[in-house]
Amino acid sequence: MYIICGLGNPGREYAATRHNMGFRTLDELARLLNAPVMQLKFKSLVGETRLAGQKVILLKPQTFMNNSGEALREAAAYYKVEPENILVIYDDTDLPVGSIRMRPFGSSGSHNGMKSVIYQLQSDQFPRLRVGIGSKGLLDMRDFVLSRFPESEQEAVESSIKQAALAAKCFVEEGLQEAMSKYNTKKDKPPKHKRVPGTEPAAEASEAKAEDTVE
Numbered sequence: 001m002y003i004i005c006g007l008g009n010p011g012r013e014y015a016a017t018r019h020n021m022g023f024r025t026l027d028e029l030a031r032l033l034n035a036p037v038m039q040l041k042f043k044s045l046v047g048e049t050r051l052a053g054q055k056v057i058l059l060k061p062q063t064f065m066n067n068s069g070e071a072l073r074e075a076a077a078y079y080k081v082e083p084e085n086i087l088v089i090y091d092d093t094d095l096p097v098g099s100i101r102m103r104p105f106g107s108s109g110s111h112n113g114m115k116s117v118i119y120q121l122q123s124d125q126f127p128r129l130r131v132g133i134g135s136k137g138l139l140d141m142r143d144f145v146l147s148r149f150p151e152s153e154q155e156a157v158e159s160s161i162k163q164a165a166l167a168a169k170c171f172v173e174e175g176l177q178e179a180m181s182k183y184n185t186k187k188d189k190p191p192k193h194k195r196v197p198g199t200e201p202a203a204e205a206s207e208a209k210a211e212d213t214v215e
Helices: 018-033 065-079 112-121 141-145 151-174 176-183 200-210
Strands: 002-006 039-041 044-051 054-061 086-092 100-103 128-132
Touching: 002 018, 002 065, 002 151, 018 044, 018 054, 018 086, 018 128, 018 141, 018 151, 044 065, 044 151, 054 065, 065 086, 065 112, 086 112, 086 151, 100 151, 100 176, 128 151, 151 176
Parallel strands: 002 054, 002 086, 086 128
Antiparallel strands: 039 044, 044 054, 100 128
16 A cells, blocks of 8 residues: 655645645646545545555645645554655755656655654655755745746646656556656665654754744
């Protein structure tokens, strides 16, 4: 069994912002799988389907970005899904627009949604799929991630969403390594296997909750 979770902020005002690439990718995946994400459960919008003989839960947390982990933790506990079978999809300012990157585990970086996920799961040992949104350094980071893509980037944005949805599908059908090989825009060096220190996630989560919930 798998959970595929896209991170974003609920509400029309955030729908087309850079920070909602996780939601947009999950919507595209739901379209591919004919699995509407409409049921309200686990503080999320949820869809269910079967793929490659496996039950797959599609999850869009409705908690706003900084508390995304609360919703994912509830779903993972209910279905008893291990971290290696949880794929989290989210935006990344370190990747250029149009790029996607899947990895087996890693840190949260500066992403508050991922800080919440790691804290709530008490693990960083789960696959993640990052969708590039660029970072021009022209705006405050909060303003930048909550901004919309200009017309000149729309084609690359739509392409990356489609590729990311296919990568997520491949993850379930063929496994993580095959998905990385087929869909990663750039090759990753294998990250060092490191568990999250017991005190660090709590500190990060506290800092994230103190900030605006949409970051």
